[in-house]
Every structure is written in C-alpha cells, then in structure tokens.
Amino acid sequence: MTSITQADTSLHDPWLGVEVRHLAALEAVARAGSFGRAASELGYTQSAISQQIAALERIVGERLVERPGGPRAISMTEAGTLLLRHAEAIVNRLAAAQADMRALQAGETGTLRVGTYQSVGSRVLPDVMRRFRTDWPKIEIGLSEPTTDPELYAEIESGRLDLAFCSAPLPDGPFDTIELMRDPYVFLVPAGHPVASAAACSLADLEGLALIGASTCSSGLDAERVMIDAGHTFQYAFRSDDNGTIQGLVAAEFGAALVPLLAVIPGDDRVRVLAIDPPVPARAISVVWHRDRHRSPAARAFIEIALAVSAEVESELVVP
Secondary structure, three states: OHHHHHHHHHHOOHHHHOOHHHHHHHHHHHHHOOHHHHHHHHOOOHHHHHHHHHHHHHHHOOOOEEOOOOOOOOEEOHHHHHHHHHHHHHHHHHHHHHHHHHHHHHOOOEEEEEEOOHHHHHHOHHHHHHHHHHHOOOEEEEEEOOOOHHHHHHHHHHOOOOEEEEEOOOOOOOEEEEEEEEEOEEEEEEOOOHHHHOOEEOHHHHOOOOEEEOOOOHHHHHHHHHHHHOOOOOOEEEEOOOHHHHHHHHHOOOOEEEEEHHHOOOOOOOEEEEEEOOOOOOEEEEEEEEOOOOOOHHHHHHHHHHHHHHHHHHHHOOOO
16 A cells, blocks of 8 residues: 555655756756847747746746846856756757757668768878768768867767767767777977987977977877876967867977877978977777767767778877
C-alpha cells in the first residue's frame, strides 16, 4: 500500500507540469535580456513569453525573473540562475535530438557540420575533404572555425556541430573522442640567431629573444603550462593566435616561438625549427563528437578518412 501511495503522489508532482517551452522561454529571456527580444527569437508574442515564465514560476514555487520595468533589462533571481543551468542543458539536448533526427532522415544525403582550427585546417583538413567528397558526393560539408575551445564544445553539445577537430584534454561534458595523431612542440627561431644551426635548444639558449606566444589557443598555452610546471619562466614580446603572424614576427627577429610543428608554415628560409631540449610532451590531435548523439554513416566515414590522412601527415612531421 505504501508503494502505491508514493507512486500516486509522484503523479501529482507539480514539476511534472514543466514543459520544454517553459524552459526554452527562460533560457531565451536570460540570453536576450528582455521578454520582447526573447519572443522575437522564439516566434511567440511577448505576452505568451510572460505567461510561460509566470507558469514556470508557479510550478517551481519561486520567483525566477526580476522585472524592473521601463527600459531597464530584466535579470535572473538566484532561483532563476539555478534553474537556468538545467534549462540550458535540456534545451541543448532537445536541439541535439533534433539534429539526430535530421541526420537519421538524411541517410547518404544532407550536411555534415565539422568544426576545425587553424593548423589542422591548413595541413590535415584539405586532404580529408578531398577524399571524403570523392566517396560521399551527396553529403555537403559545413565547415566552421569556432574562436575558442569553449565555443567549439558548446556547439558540439548543442548539436550545431556533428564533429570537430580538437586538442586534448577534453572538458567535462557529453563528449567522446578518438586520437588522430601526435604533433610535437618545437622552437621557432630567426634564421640569423646563433642557436639556429643547432639541432635542439633550451630556453636558456634563446638568450636575447623574448617569446611570441598564443593568446587563447589551447595548443600553445598547454605547452607553456608544461614548461612553467617544470620551473621555467617566460618573457613575452607579443601574443597572437594567428600562425602566420607568429612566424612572420619570428622571421623579423622580434622573438622566438614555442609552437606545435603542425603550425609551422613550411618552406620559410627566414626561420629555423629546433627540437626542444628537454622535450615537451607532444599535443594529441583528436576528433570529438557528442556521446549521446547518433553518428551517421557519413560522420563515421569522415572520422576514418581523418585517421588515415592524419597518420600520413604524422609520418612526415619530422623536426629538421
């Protein structure tokens, strides 16, 4: 009898009245900063958004949105901020489910959305694209280059990207990955520097040269962290996430750079590539996808081609 009573009570839990549209309205209001803009985004009237937020507040028993009135932007209460974290996850999962349905219905046609970044985009991706388009001519590839790692993983989680190239380690989240290759870190120095004729060098050998480092790119920052943990200190002349800018400044004798070998633009006589002594662990280049999403045959084929191309590229990545 007790178990029946508990089950019957759970059926009348007011939280079971929470609908996805309520959570979508809360997420849109928080992002847009007003009921009007949220309504425009979701295709509702402003009064409909207000009603959905009010219904959600009645169900959870807390005020979620501060409504100051006038031109001032709305804001989330403490309860609203707490519920918003769950709402965003649920809305993202719904978007991912929608993307799954599109992928399943597409079969061998449709769009495969792939995220990439600079060094992979110039050295690995072109050959992957060429082979994939030969094997899967009816699949359109939609490429994007997220500005930061958090943006890349957010797009994977929401379903806006099906796959993405990335560098380990992965953040916490619903992600699966497979390693494609290892990319060694090197020093990039001006061709005229005294150490340029050596096969390898240490930070101490770069006397008189400040470093040109990454701004937000994880591949460069990870190598710096390893060396900092080993007790090294750095003096920076400049920071940039553009590989061409970094290499150009090194060529101009503005500094030296600690970079992945894949990021070095080959055939530049103005610079020299040197092994690091002692070595820094190579970065792992991987491809990542949403763990709970359906991977289409085209997505699986893209990964297999990326593995084959990466193995070929890795075999050619030899420090001069």
